[in-house]
Amino acid sequence: MTLPDRPQQPDVRRSAAAAAAQAAAAGEGAVVPLAPTERFATRTAGMTASEIRALFAVASRPEVVSLAGGMPNLAALPLQSLAREVAELVDVDGMSALQYGSAQGVPQLREQICEVMREEGIEADPNDVVVTVGSQMALDLLTRIFVDPGDVVLAEGPSYVGALGSFAAYQARVVHVAMDEHGLVPELLHEALESLARRGIVPKFLYTIPNFHNPAGVTLAHERRPRILELCRRYGVMVVEDNPYGMLGFDGEVHPALRSYDPDVLYLGSFSKTFASGLRVGWALVPPLVRDRLVLAAESATLCPPSFTQMLVSRYLSHHDWRSQIKTFSENYRERRDAMLAALETYLPEGCTWNVPDGGFFVWLTVPEGVDTKAMLPRAVTARVAYASGTGFYADGFGSRQLRLSFCFPTPERITEGVRRLAAVLEAEMEVVRTFGTPVRPELTRGTQSPSPDTT
Amino acid sequence: MTLPDRPQQPDVRRSAAAAAAQAAAAGEGAVVPLAPTERFATRTAGMTASEIRALFAVASRPEVVSLAGGMPNLAALPLQSLAREVAELVDVDGMSALQYGSAQGVPQLREQICEVMREEGIEADPNDVVVTVGSQMALDLLTRIFVDPGDVVLAEGPSYVGALGSFAAYQARVVHVAMDEHGLVPELLHEALESLARRGIVPKFLYTIPNFHNPAGVTLAHERRPRILELCRRYGVMVVEDNPYGMLGFDGEVHPALRSYDPDVLYLGSFSKTFASGLRVGWALVPPLVRDRLVLAAESATLCPPSFTQMLVSRYLSHHDWRSQIKTFSENYRERRDAMLAALETYLPEGCTWNVPDGGFFVWLTVPEGVDTKAMLPRAVTARVAYASGTGFYADGFGSRQLRLSFCFPTPERITEGVRRLAAVLEAEMEVVRTFGTPVRPELTRGTQSPSPDTT
Structure with missing residues (x-):
């Protein structure tokens, strides 16, 4: 297992600007203005176009x-009936749909999200759901609240490119664990955890896409699910379950979510693949202590998700046969x-x-x-x-x-x-x-x- | 001028988890799982409910x-006509409005945003506009790409609570500069810049709300605008101009944006106060080199802003007398x-x-x-x-x-x-x-x- 180097610390880049400022203050001439590119934060080094x-x-x-x-x-998609639906949303609820809402998301939608998750065996309280601008935002914010620069994150190899982007933006070190045709291999996960533990490293979390993996296409075998959860629990590693495709099985089978085995799993869901990606409505289901931080982080990220798109999804779930x-x-x-x-x-x-x-x-x-x-x-x-x-x-x-x-x-x-x-x-x-x-x-x-x- | 202490570094908190992991790997017993709250990133210390x-x-x-x-x-707001508008959006453009879009935002809307900014004397290229989920997101992402932990940000005292939240989330140290009835006081800004320069500190940027300030209600006098820009240029400090209220003057006067004097100003705009906050459509206008990083950061934050709300704003600007x-x-x-x-x-x-x-x-x-x-x-x-x-x-x-x-x-x-x-x-x-x-x-x-x- 290779572990990437620790990210560069900001202080090593500070000297030029500081020296120029001090020289100027000492009367040695005007400060030489720095181009904005020379002023980027250290973390931008990890931000590259995928x-x-x-x-x-x-x-x-x-x-x-x-x-x-x-x-x-x-x-x-039934566009004609959606057109009627959205017109009615403006007519009837326009003053709410066009107004700021809560940072956690529209309460009715959070209840309906719990109903959707019940299909995968999840029992959840709407108070533990945080609506986000796509589940990408939930993933980005979970990384924000858990990952310090240099922290290790485990992810399947290969893994979702948007997740790798967020991990890089927060200067995480990603350690990949391989899959086979039955998904993530528990023995290899164990090996990785053990090898890290020997070096005194506790990964912040395992990021996993158990169902119809992006990009690998595989699904985690049911018998592996409790084993992986048990391993992570034993080594003190949280599990982030990203499940945008879970309902899109071809044989009608819905696989039980990791979250259905363990309420400590941080679960990410999305309407992008089951309804409409252009509305950007996703969510995180997390334990209350995490939720409070997540809501604060969401507030500083966007104040609140769009009321309009949330209320449209809510109406769609109420009035259409979404199943x-x-x-x-x-x-x-x-x-x-x-x-x-x-x-x-x-x-x-x-x-x-x-x-x-x-x-x-x-x-x-x-x-x-x-x-x-x-x-x-x-x-x-x-x-x-x-x-x-x-x-x-x-x-x-x-x-x-x-x-x-x-x-x-x-x-x-x-x-x-x-x-x-x-x-x-x-x-x-x-x-x-x-x-x-x-x-x-x-x-x-x-x-x-x-x-x-x-x-x- | 008081300068807040540098933020705590992550490494000082790592020892307990690492020791437990090493003990476990050495066969001294199972790792004691940490509660999620003990695993939060250092930056969460600055995240408190406003x-x-x-x-x-x-x-x-x-x-x-x-x-x-x-x-x-x-x-x-003309709800009836907006209801017709949004129904037509789904009918005519549903396949685009409900689909993923580009991370930078819908091209037609970016052109219209340039037209809106022209009211404040800004000449801009739509390629330099990045649409965000409210201007809060633009502010949060600019902080992400420019601020390392411990970096100094200048802001008016008092300042917008959402900005202070983002600055805290990225562990910036905020130095307030006072206002009087004509807005930010250039002499006090000069004093702050000089005092910081003597200590070798170049603030990353000045965050300012020149028009109808939140919360102070004051407007920056026109004659102060070029002086403030000149001071910031001299000390190598970027200017972030946040202007959500600029068009909402009571005597019909639109004040010239700081950006209209200087194309290096990073400008934030929003439709939250001039149209509808529940759509969460804001934007940043930034120089090309900053734009490229900002788009990458936006991609990892939300993949793309909602196509639906952007296209609704675009239709509103095209078909309604928004002025x-x-x-x-x-x-x-x-x-x-x-x-x-x-x-x-x-x-x-x-x-x-x-x-x-x-x-x-x-x-x-x-x-x-x-x-x-x-x-x-x-x-x-x-x-x-x-x-x-x-x-x-x-x-x-x-x-x-x-x-x-x-x-x-x-x-x-x-x-x-x-x-x-x-x-x-x-x-x-x-x-x-x-x-x-x-x-x-x-x-x-x-x-x-x-x-x-x-x-x-």
Whole structure:
């Protein structure tokens, strides 16, 4: 297990500005103004544009089949009835919907969120729910209230790129724990906890996406869930469960949330995939002592989440059959998953492996040795197909033999065409590798420690 | 000038957890799990519930006249036409409005924001605008990208409570600079800059609310604006201009923004007071190099602001006469300001002083020596009137002889009744002071250094 270096401390960068100021005050001339870029906080060193984001501009050209993004497919939403709903919201409740609300979120919506979570076996008090601007905000704020610079956070390898962004912004050191086809591997988690403990390090929390993982597509086996919770409890490590896809299973099964086993789990939920991402309504369910800090942090982040979008979600949950809407979404995604799997079987060259997701948005693909998915990306986009290369999903540069394919947004026909194009690009890369040999890349030597979920 | 102590560093609190972990790894028994509260980041020490927020629950009882909150009065909004507008948004643009958008914000809205800022003399490129979830988020993220723990931030004394919250969350040390009836005093700013420079300290930025200040109600004199900018430039200090009330002047005059003098000023704007606070749409206008970091920070904070509310604001700006709507709002607020000033003249006892705001939401009141506005507050609420005591608007405990009165929300009749009740409470307090003498409170000795804008 490699542990990243501790982040730079602010004081080492302070000297130039301070010296100039002191010289000026001593009458040695005017202070030399610093450009704003020289005045950034130390933590900005960890803020870099994610590879995936950088790609979006190119990948969004219409001729490119984008298998890169994670945009939900909203075509099945009942727009006409939503238009009536939102007009009524303004007519009837406009004075509240257009006004500031509480930092914790609209009370009625918090009750309804508890009802939604009950589907996954969670019993919760609406007072412990904090509504946020997407669950990204909940994740960012939990990191804010728990992570000091240099603190260790455990996360699956690979992990959600937005989580890695927040961890970097607060100067956490991320230690990845590998998954297999049944999700996070308890034995490897144990090993990581033990190895850290020997060095006197207690990670602040384990960040995990148990269901239909982004980007790995795998789901944590039920029998592993209590074991992982027990391990974290034993080593004094909190668990942050991020569950945006949990209701989007393809066989109708809803997996029991980690939070349903243990009320100390910090649970993150979202309406972005089960209703509408453009409303940015997510939430955290946390124990009362954490909630109080989280609300304070939320207040300083945005004062309060938009009343308007919260009340729209609340009306939608009250007046629409949201369960059957989720079923419709899942069916659409299953159809797309099937198209992708069929195309992968048909077109992909020998030596590629991938998983079969039972829900969610993503397939995680491992390419033959010698092919570098990040280096290949520009050639793929030239061939009019885009994907997310694996390195963006690791904090440590691993993942260059992996890539993420999203089947959520394009039509099945476009997915098939996209995979066909990708296969041609891969063939060409492999031809080059065969001709010139496999380049030796240091991260590949770590492959046995971090098995990717390449379960075909 | 007092400079607060540097914040505690994380490492000093780490030992207990680390020792337990090491003991466990050495086979000396299981790790003792820590309660989540023992695992909070060092920065949470600065996160405390603002006095104003704590008060809202009590003050919102219907029998209490609340002169405490800063909720805009939305009664003049054209709800029927907004209901049609929002229904059409879903009908026509639903697939975009309900979908993820860019982290920087909807392009058309950013163009319209430039048009709005042109009213205050600002020439800006829509590419330099970053849309945020209220301008609070912009302020929080600017603090995130510029402030290391222990960095000094300059702010008017008193200052906006939400800004002080963000500064505390990032462990800034706030140095207040006093205002008089013409706003921030350039000579005192110079003094503070010089005194800090002698100690080798360059503040990260000056945070200022030039127009219709919250809470002080004063407006920065035009002739002071270039002087303040010049001083900050000379000492290498950035300027963050927060301008939520700038368009809400009572005599139709729009003051030129600091940003209109200097494109390096970091400008914060908001639709919360000129349209609808419940949509949470604000923005920052910043130079390109800052913008890039700000967008990255915004991405890790919320991925993107809600498309829905942004597109609703955009439609409102396109299809409604927003200038005349602002004029209507201003007239309502002027009427309420007049009611408050008349009531203050009529009812308040000798020895109270206050300012006459030319716009915005607030009157800042100084009470006679010996009266403590924070201690008085429970008695005021018992007498069914609420206000915000002055201490919440200072990072350093000053302000116990001041309080903020909001005239934005209640009807003129309720405002009059509220001031009448407040006057009675004040009379009773002063009677106690006359009987038992003035308690000596240390912060009062600093009064001459921090003149409050008590210009009657």
